[in-house]
Each structure stands twice: as C-alpha cells, then as structure tokens.
Amino acid sequence: MTDDAVSTDAAPVLEVEPAAASALFGDQIETARSFTNELARRGEELGLIGPLELPRLWTRHILNSALLAPLLEARGRVADVGSGAGLPGLVLAIARPDVRFTLIEPMERRVDWLTSEAGRLGLSNVTVVRARAEDVSDDIVVDQVTARAVSALSKLIPLTVPLVRSGGQLILMKGARVDDEIEKARKVILRTHLSDVEVLELGDGVVDETTRVFRATVD
Secondary structure (H helix, E strand, O other), X not given: OOOOXXXXXXXXXXOOOOOHHHHHHHHHHHHHHHHHHHHHHHOOOOOOOOOOOHHHHHHHHHHHHHOOHHHOOOOOEEEEEOOOOOOOHHHHHHHOOOOEEEEEEOOHXXXXXXXXXXXXXXXXXXXXXXXXXXXXXXXXXXXXXXXXXXOOHHHHHXXXXXXXXXXXXXXXXXXXXXXXHHHHOXXXXXXXXXXXXXXXXXXXXXXXXXXXXXXXXXX
C-alpha cells in the first residue's frame, strides 16, 4: 500500500490506494504505485493535474484510466491522443505490457514528462511523439485510439479516425453528457463511416465513479 501522505499538513493529501487497484493492475501494481506517487509529487508543479486532485487521484484518474485495459487488443497497437499527464496512455501501458503505445502530445513539458516517466518506469512498450494528431496521420496507423478529456466528439472523431486501420476502433473516454455529444456529432459519425457505435459504462461495482467510453469501429 502506498503512503497516503505526500504533502505538508496544509496541502491536500494523496488518496489512500483503493482495494480495486491491485485487481486492475495485477502484477503491475508496483509500477502503478510508482507512477501515481510521482504524479502526486510533481503533477501540480508541472501543470499536469490541479491542486485539488490528490484526494481523488487514484479513483478519478488512475483507476478511471485503467478500466480501459480489458478493451485493448492483445499485442495490439494503440495511439493515445493528447496524453498530457499520461492519462490514460501511461496508465494503460503499465496495465497492458503486451500492447504497444504511441503517446501523441503537442506540449513540450508534457512530452518531457511522458518520456521521463516511460524511461523511469521501464515501459519499453511506449513511444512518445511530440505532435498534434492531425500532423501524424500519414505516419501512424494503429489498431485502436484512446483519448481522455481532449475535446467534444464532433472535433475529436475527425482527428482520431485517420490514425486507425480499417476495422480498428476508437475508444474515447467521455463524461456524463456523452449521449448529447453523440447527437451533435451525428453528421461527423456518418461522414467518417463509423459503425458499431456504442457507449460503455465501466467499473460498476469496482469503483465509486464509473467510466463512460465512446467506442466505434472505423470502416
């Protein structure tokens, strides 16, 4: 179990590791703990997380991201768009060492963080690319694309579809208003020829706050 105090008395305290963490990460739990502690220690300083996130860092961010791990293809190739702090990209790379990840992030300080953490944690299945998604669509082709808190579906779908092979999937983490986003993105969904569009709700009975995922197949 991680130490639940990583700050001064006046500062927010890191959330105690939930029991579900070990089940979600299995034999990768020590790596997940190391990443979480380092994100707690340096995340606010680097502008990766807000000052009030420590008391919910495990449940709202780490476990929230890890819930996507079973959706990834075995030995597949995944691009994570707008990786930022590594949510979900680095978390998924920890949970699924059999999958190859390309983390796409345009901001230099975040790229430095992602590269540093991938090296420190020994994640040989991670490549970090400093770019916007639309600038690498000719160079990167993957089986699945993930993204978290990047933009509305109407904008995100056109950015992510060109990265995915025919028959691959978009796996995009969304909030409670995902159905509204889908309705507003109807024309984009038709134009990009997405099929099998669905909303998954993950983590019921595992975590307090379930994760909503927009999943669709790229034809």
